[in-house]
Amino acid sequence: MTHETKNSSQSRREFLNTTAGMALAAGLAGLTPRPTGAASSTPPPRPTPAKPRRIIIDTDPGVDDAMAIFLALRSPELKVEAITPVSGNVPLALTLPNALRLIEIAGHPEIPVAAGASVPLVRHLVTASYVHGNNGLGGVEFPEPKIKPVKETASEIIRRIVRENPGEITLVPIGPVTNIATALRSDPEIAKVIPAIVMMGGSISAGNITPAAEFNLYVDPEAARAVFDSGIPITMVGLDVTRKVLLMDEHVAKLAAAQNPVSQAAAKIMRNAIDTVRKIGIGNGSMMHDPLAVASMIDPEILTLRDYHIDIETEGEFTAGMTVAWAKGPVRVSPPMAEAGALPAERDTTFRPNCKVAVEVNPERFFNLLIPRLTQSS
Numbered sequence: 215m216t217h218e219t220k221n222s223s224q225s226r227r228e229f230l231n232t233t234a235g236m237a238l239a240a241g242l243a244g245l246t247p248r249p250t251g252a253a254s255s256t257p258p259p260r261p262t263p264a265k266p267r268r269i270i271i272d273t274d275p276g277v278d279d280a281m282a283i284f285l286a287l288r289s290p291e292l293k294v295e296a297i298t299p300v301s302g303n304v305p306l307a308l309t310l311p312n313a314l315r316l317i318e319i320a321g322h323p324e325i326p327v328a329a330g331a332s333v334p335l336v337r338h339l340v341t342a343s344y345v346h347g348n349n350g351l352g353g354v355e356f357p358e359p360k361i362k363p364v365k366e367t368a369s370e371i372i373r374r375i376v377r378e379n380p381g382e383i384t385l386v387p388i389g390p391v392t393n394i395a396t397a398l399r400s401d402p403e404i405a406k407v408i409p410a411i412v413m414m415g416g417s418i419s420a421g422n423i424t425p426a427a428e429f430n431l432y433v434d435p436e437a438a439r440a441v442f443d444s445g446i447p448i449t450m451v452g453l454d455v456t457r458k459v460l461l462m463d464e465h466v467a468k469l470a471a472a473q474n475p476v477s478q479a480a481a482k483i484m485r486n487a488i489d490t491v492r493k494i495g496i497g498n499g500s501m502m503h504d505p506l507a508v509a510s511m512i513d514p515e516i517l518t519l520r521d522y523h524i525d526i527e528t529e530g531e532f533t534a535g536m537t538v539a540w541a542k543g544p545v546r547v548s549p550p551m552a553e554a555g556a557l558p559a560e561r562d563t564t565f566r567p568n569c570k571v572a573v574e575v576n577p578e579r580f581f582n583l584l585i586p587r588l589t590q591s592s
C-alpha cells in the first residue's frame with residue numbers, strides 16, 4: 215500500500231519490529247497488546263503491521279455484520295475510524311443501536327457511530343429480518359447500549375474524515391451503500407481522496423434475493439451505481455466467494471468455549487443464525503458474507519481477485535441491483551427503444567476495469583484467522 219511506504223521511515227519500521235513497537239502499534243489500533251507467552255492455546259499473533267489500515271465500516275447489523283465488526287475491532291492491522299449504520303437487513307432504528315451494542319461488547323466505546331440513511335435513495339426499503347431475526351442480531355437480546363451516536367450523520371462523518379485524511383481512509387461497506395452514495399452526491403470531489411472501497415455485495419454468479427441481484431445492491435441499486443461509477447478503486451467481495459464460506463456448529467462450539475464478551479456474543483448470534491437458516495431451509499451453516507470482506511484486508515491471501523468492469527442494473531423490473539460483469543470489451547448496452555426516436559450516437563465500448571472481484575476463496579484460511587481473533591482474550 216503506497217500510503218504505508220509514504221509515511222513510514224525505516225527507523226520507525228525497525229522500531230515497530232520490536233516488542234515495544236508492536237505494543238505501540240496495537241495501542242494505535244485501539245487494542246490491548248496480546249499476551250505472547252506460551253500459556254495461550256491460540257496461535258501466536260501475526261507481526262503487527264507498522265501502520266494499521268484506517269477504515270470506516272458502513273453497516274446494517276445484521277448477524278454477519280456483527281462478526282465483521284468484531285473481527286475488525288480485534289485486528290491490529292485495521293483501525294476503525296467510524297461506524298456508519300444504514301437500513302438494510304433490518305431498519306436503521308435497529309441497526310443503529312445494534313452497532314452501538316457491538317462496539318460496547320467489544321470494548322471500543324470511543325469509536326464514533328453516526329446514524330445513516332433510514333431509506334434507500336429512491337426506493338422503498340426491503341429488509342431481510344427473516345434471516346437476521348427481528349432485531350437484526352439473530353433474535354439474541356443484548357442490553358440497551360449506554361453509548362450514544364455522534365451528532366454528525368453518516369454521510370457527514372464520512373466526508374469529514376476522508377477530507378481530513380486524504381488518501382488514507384478505506385471505506386468498507388457491508389450493507390446497502392446509501393450512506394456512501396449520499397456522501398458522494400453531496401461532495402463528489404471526495405472520490406479523489408478515497409484510495410479504496412472494499413465492499414461486501416454483488417455477485418457475478420447469480421444473486422440471492424433475486425436470481426439477478428445480491429441483497430445489498432438490490433436494496434439500493436441507484437446508490438450502488440453511484441459508487442461503481444465514482445472512479446474509486448473497488449474490491450467486490452460478493453456471493454461468488456461468500457456463499458462458499460459457512461460458519462458451522464464446530465465454529466460455534468469454539469466461540470462458546472472461550473470466555474470473553476466478544477466470543478460469547480458471537481457464539482449466541484451465530485447459534486441462532488445457523489438455527490434460522492436450517493429452519494427456513496436455505497442451508498446448513500451461516501454464510502460469512504461481511505467478515506470475508508474485512509478478513510481480505512487483514513490477509514489478502516484468503517481471496518483471489520480478478521479485474522472486471524461492473525455496471526449496476528437500475529432499470530430492470532426483475533434485475534435491479536444486478537452486477538453486470540465484463541471480463542473484456544466491448545462493453546455494450548441493451549438496444550435502444552425504437553419509440554425513443556433516432557439511434558443515439560455510438561457510445562464508447564472500451565473495456566475499462568473499475569473493480570477487482572473476488573473469484574476464489576480459501577475458507578480454511580479464513581476461519582484460521584476469524585476464530586482465534588474472536589476467541590483470544592482481548
Ligand SMILES: [Ca+2]
Nearest residue numbers: 276279388389
Ligand atoms: Ca451487512
